[in-house]
Amino acid sequence: MFLNYFRALTAKTVLIFSLFFIFIIIVLSLSVYEFTYKVMKKENNRVIDIEYEYLVKTYLKYGPQQLYLTINQRSKNQNTAIYIAADEYNDKIAGNLNSWPEQKIDKDGYINFEISRTLGAEIITHICRAKTIEFKNGPKILVGRDVQPEILISNALTNLIIFTIIFIIFSGIFGSIFLGRYTLAKVNILNNAIQSITDNDLNGRINNKIINNEYKQIATNVNRMLERIDELVDNSKNISGNIAHDLKKPLTKLKSNLELAALKYKNKNNAKYINQAITEADNLIKIFNALLDIASFESEKKQDFKTVNLTLIINSLIEIYKPIFEEKKIELRFNIEKNLEVLGNKILLTQSFTNILDNAIKYSKADKNSFIEINLFNSNNIVNIEFKDNGEGIEEKDFNRVFDRFVRLEKHRQTEGNGLGLSMVKAILKLHEAQISLHNNNPGLMVKINFIKTNQ
Amino acid sequence: MKILLIEDDLSTLNFIRKGLKESGHVVDGFSNGKDGLDAAYLNEHDVIILDRMLPEIDGLTIVTKIRNNKITTPVLFLSALGEVDDRVKGLKAGGDDYLTKPFSFSELIARIEALNRRQNPKSDIDILEVHDLLLNKRSRKVTRNSVLINLQPQEYKLLEVLMENSNEVITRTMLLEKVWDLHFDPQTNIIDVHISRLRKKIDKDHKVQLLHTIRGAGYSIQYNKV
Structure with missing residues (x-):
């Protein structure tokens, strides 16, 4: 789940900037290191060199006794300077160092060693650096300095760098989690709101009181866009509704007059044409009625619904359709759970189930193994109805399209129908807050309807 | 059969009247609710065909009034309002049948004849x-x-x-x-x-x-x- 936060663009930006900062800190620290530690070291070495040369000159000019004297004098006054003169057996002759240290010469020609000092009761070790020389047939001397401050500064710098890098890494990670979470949360509020509005056929708006800043602007604009879409949809709905309504009246009159004519010419040959015209008018009126019905279902809120027994509806449909199944040699399978009830309008629900059943019959194949299966069952307080067949079926890409008005699939152009049946079904079920979905039954189609159950 | 027809749309009124006469019925037609109600009070018709929406007095009121006056003439509602609720309202007010516009003549005739028979029912x-x-x-x-x-x-x-x-x-x-x-x-x-x-x-x-x-x-x- 934390990984999700890192996916947010803001989080990535923060991480990238953190890396950049780490890089800058490293560069900066190296320069500081160069300018402090290295300069200090050079300065120490220079002091060592001056002392060394002075003592060498003293020996060469005035001999060993003067050298020992000078060393002892200097040892007294100095705290950081270290001197020792020793004979060939490493035994101390003069100086403030107790014994000749182990020699390790570094690349610059200096030796490095540790000394123990007492500071009150405490014994502390210091790092020292020195230069040595062994005179021919004479003593050897060591001139050096306590370079502990150098070490301390170097350690402090290293610690500072490590601490800063760790701090930046952590603040980068937590910062990106926080920012990622923050932006994701805001974007998710927008996303969820937009998604639920889309699922809900553009009903509802984003509550822009729960978000601030630039996201609020987006929310406000999306809301404005939805208002505009709503207006347009309403307009187009009203227009098609008005057209259907206005054309119904003249059509009715046309039909009535045709019927009058049919009565008058009952026994003449021309009656055939009049009757055909009446049938055509009937079909048109049916289409208009269906359009008006769908429009009214779509715009209506739940009417005063009553408890409807789906078991009774389905059973009576099975009863009504039994002879048709026998006639068409379609095997009917069904599994109907008892007393399943939902809130609804019985007539409308019956109509939508009939439409689905009519389709299943219409597109069943005319062979011996045709079957239609109807299942009604309750699972997790959801009432399910399934209509399965092994007929022609519908390609998956058309599953959503077939619910649109006037959509008829290419292969069904020749069969009877107006392309409004499933739109009607969907509108009715939507009014009931039920969901309808199509599935492949391999072969054939399965229509699935889900009702949220109202009683226990 | 003597039929009382109350319908505010004159052209609809006319072709229903024409059609019913063709089928051998006598028709009294009125285009507003008040005249229609007066005619219904005479209680001399076999069937009343009544539009739901009428000027002055609407169809539901007419039915309620004549039923209150113990007039039992069968009433067929004729209406563009075809929703289930509208039907139920019409039938509850005292109507006997409900036909949604547009309708076919054969349907109308079959229904009023069925209503007429209810007066001396075979049931x-x-x-x-x-x-x-x-x-x-x-x-x-x-x-x-x-x-x-x-x-x-x-x-x-x-x-x-x-x-x-x-x-x-x-x-x-x-x-x-x-x-x-x-x-x-x-x-x-x-x-x-x-x-x-x-x-x-x-x-x-x-x-x-x-x-x-x-x-x-x-x-x-x-x-x-x-």
Whole structure:
């Protein structure tokens, strides 16, 4: 789940900037290191060199006794300077160092060693650096300095760098989690709101009181866009509704007059044409009625619904359709759970189930193994109805399209129908807050309807 | 039959009047609710055809008023308001039947004739009879020429509705409503299938065919040739 936060663009930006900062800190620290530690070291070495040369000159000019004297004098006054003169057996002759240290010469020609000092009761070790020389047939001397401050500064710098890098890494990670979470949360509020509005056929708006800043602007604009879409949809709905309504009246009159004519010419040959015209008018009126019905279902809120027994509806449909199944040699399978009830309008629900059943019959194949299966069952307080067949079926890409008005699939152009049946079904079920979905039954189609159950 | 027609749209009023006269009925037509109500109070009509929405007094009020005055003339509502709720309102107010515009004439005529028969209903009679076909409502037994016919419940119901309206045309819509309680026309031709099954049982092997298909109108059970 934390990984999700890192996916947010803001989080990535923060991480990238953190890396950049780490890089800058490293560069900066190296320069500081160069300018402090290295300069200090050079300065120490220079002091060592001056002392060394002075003592060498003293020996060469005035001999060993003067050298020992000078060393002892200097040892007294100095705290950081270290001197020792020793004979060939490493035994101390003069100086403030107790014994000749182990020699390790570094690349610059200096030796490095540790000394123990007492500071009150405490014994502390210091790092020292020195230069040595062994005179021919004479003593050897060591001139050096306590370079502990150098070490301390170097350690402090290293610690500072490590601490800063760790701090930046952590603040980068937590910062990106926080920012990622923050932006994701805001974007998710927008996303969820937009998604639920889309699922809900553009009903509802984003509550822009729960978000601030630039996201609020987006929310406000999306809301404005939805208002505009709503207006347009309403307009187009009203227009098609008005057209259907206005054309119904003249059509009715046309039909009535045709019927009058049919009565008058009952026994003449021309009656055939009049009757055909009446049938055509009937079909048109049916289409208009269906359009008006769908429009009214779509715009209506739940009417005063009553408890409807789906078991009774389905059973009576099975009863009504039994002879048709026998006639068409379609095997009917069904599994109907008892007393399943939902809130609804019985007539409308019956109509939508009939439409689905009519389709299943219409597109069943005319062979011996045709079957239609109807299942009604309750699972997790959801009432399910399934209509399965092994007929022609519908390609998956058309599953959503077939619910649109006037959509008829290419292969069904020749069969009877107006392309409004499933739109009607969907509108009715939507009014009931039920969901309808199509599935492949391999072969054939399965229509699935889900009702949220109202009683226990 | 003497029919009172109250409809505010003059052209609708005229063609209904024309059509009813063609079918041999006497029609009194009014285009506003007040005149219509006055005419209804005379209580001299066999059937009242009433538009729901009328100027001055609307259809629902008219029905309520005449029913309060103990006038029992059957009322057929005619309305563009076809929603289930509208139907229920109309029937609850005292209407006897409800026809949604647009309607077909044959439907209108079949319905008002059925309403008229309700005044002296056959539904009170236990035994319905058409020629040698007998239906006993008590025992739910059907015989033709004294031979018992075994009918499925739905076939029985269909036959009963047809025989209660014998010699009259029953439209497909009326059958769907009365026999199967379906208030719309399914794509599948259920009526044809059920009728042909019933026909096989009652008319097959008989010289005289009783169950007739009336083209463009509906079905009828009668002895006379159509």
